[in-house]
Amino acid sequence: MSSEKTVSTRGRIWFEALAGKRAKHVPSVPSVLVADTTLRKERVRFLAIVPDPDNRFFCARQGQVGLQEGWNLAKQVRDAIKADKNGEKRAIIAIVDVPSQAYGRREELLGIFLAAAAATDAYVSARLAGHPVISLLVGHAISGGFLTHGAQANRLLAFNDSGVVIHAMAKNAAARVTRRRVEELDKLAETIIPLSYKIEDYAKLGMLYKLIDGVNVDSPEPKQVDQVRADLLAAIADARSGQRDLSDRLQSQGAQKNRTATLVVRQRLAAEWHSN
């Protein structure tokens, strides 16, 4: 296995800190943590993908999103949708620390793309049904891992911390594939914002609801955990009063500034769609 992979504990740290002692843990596979609790008056289901050194699928042992992770996330989100079908829709909070999707032969043969689609489908279906879907980015959120677990939230929150990285591909691999040196990539990213691996640059693209400052992400103090709980509650309230699709992301200042091409495409396509 590649030496780039170090096992992160951030997902579990934040899952346990936020869910707290009163949370009711829902049975699942060891790599998919699920707990139900309340934040003030809000019922919440927390979900996290964490490393499982004994994962049956060895390419998914360091916290990658693999077959079991995708399908079990789908199950847990769908169970919440079903349980709340006729009542108030609880919030679903994804704690995100995923180094990547799982890279393996079994994964491809058994359709990891469909497992990823199943989790994506579940999160989107929850959002469309009126559940506030919130993602808290505490570590890595890379590529298919992020698309499966995190990307479909109404509101994305991230710690302003160098260990929080959202990207399409891990840096070393991206440099190799685009035939650049890592230093070149960093240099380019100074002017080309979507290339950057820095979370404060990602924030400029307007997809984040909040960048959270001043938290020791690896060992948070109780006071900081309380602050994050308050941030999550604010995000839930904001999601409940917002759109159920992802269009809120396009209204942000960041999008107005740095996703102008997206906005032009949408505006002009709408005009041409309706002419004739």
Place this chain on the structure above:
Amino acid sequence: MSRPTLLGAQQFLTRKSFVELNARERAQALLDEGSYRELLGPFERLESPWLLMQGVVPQADDGSIVARGKIDGTDSVILAIEGQFQGGSIGEVSGAKIAAALDLALEDAKKGHPVQVVLLLETGGVRLQEANLGLEAIAEINSSLIALRQHLPVVGVIAGMVGCFGGMSISAALCSYLIMTRQARLGLNGPEVIEEQSGIEEFDSKDRQLIWGVTGGEQRHAAGFADYLVEDDVEAIKACIVEAFSRGIPATHRSQQVDHYLKLLAAIDVSHQLESSEVRELWSKGE
């Protein structure tokens, strides 16, 4: 439905290859004669704002085509990715065209004006020169696709030769019906990436038989991941699209069959490396 569509001898002699066509020609070939109308066409020069500053020559349509018209008389829109431009990769503009078209189709469907959506997928996934905006575009495509297919089926076609990889393989898996040829491949991770990340014993990216045995259209169809295996022929593919739409919205989409796939997954023996034939045998039957 899961029977491969085979050609008769006469059809074989008169067939017109679909795979050899570029994205625009594919859209033209599928839409009824005289009905083709391209939106945001190349003369509007809506190109990527990010490529030139990285020394890459942009393309006037950014490698994705939005074409309205009729398929067998029914209002349709074809969203075709050009595999010959930057490997069919999804950038800000090419991705926004697809996501926006899906949203417009959704709006129309809600107003009672259904427009059939066909995705022609020829893509390696996120365009790395536009990294996080490509990733976001795919997230938005997936979101819009799921919202739309609650109202009317969405048909995906992977014809080849690029295939459909990366984040867009998730979009393929979200389609109500998926059509593949034997020249097409579908997977989340390409062979080189798997070899690089997990070693040559896990995946030898030079082993063509292995690659096709895992990701090829024939295998994907036999294992239940694609609904139709079709010959590389314009008329055959068009007939297949019409047939797929005629079935309406599936009772449960494949990506909703959670219990079914969890059960299949639990029964997999992980003590040895898995063979393509085992997956065909064990997973061929849908829910």
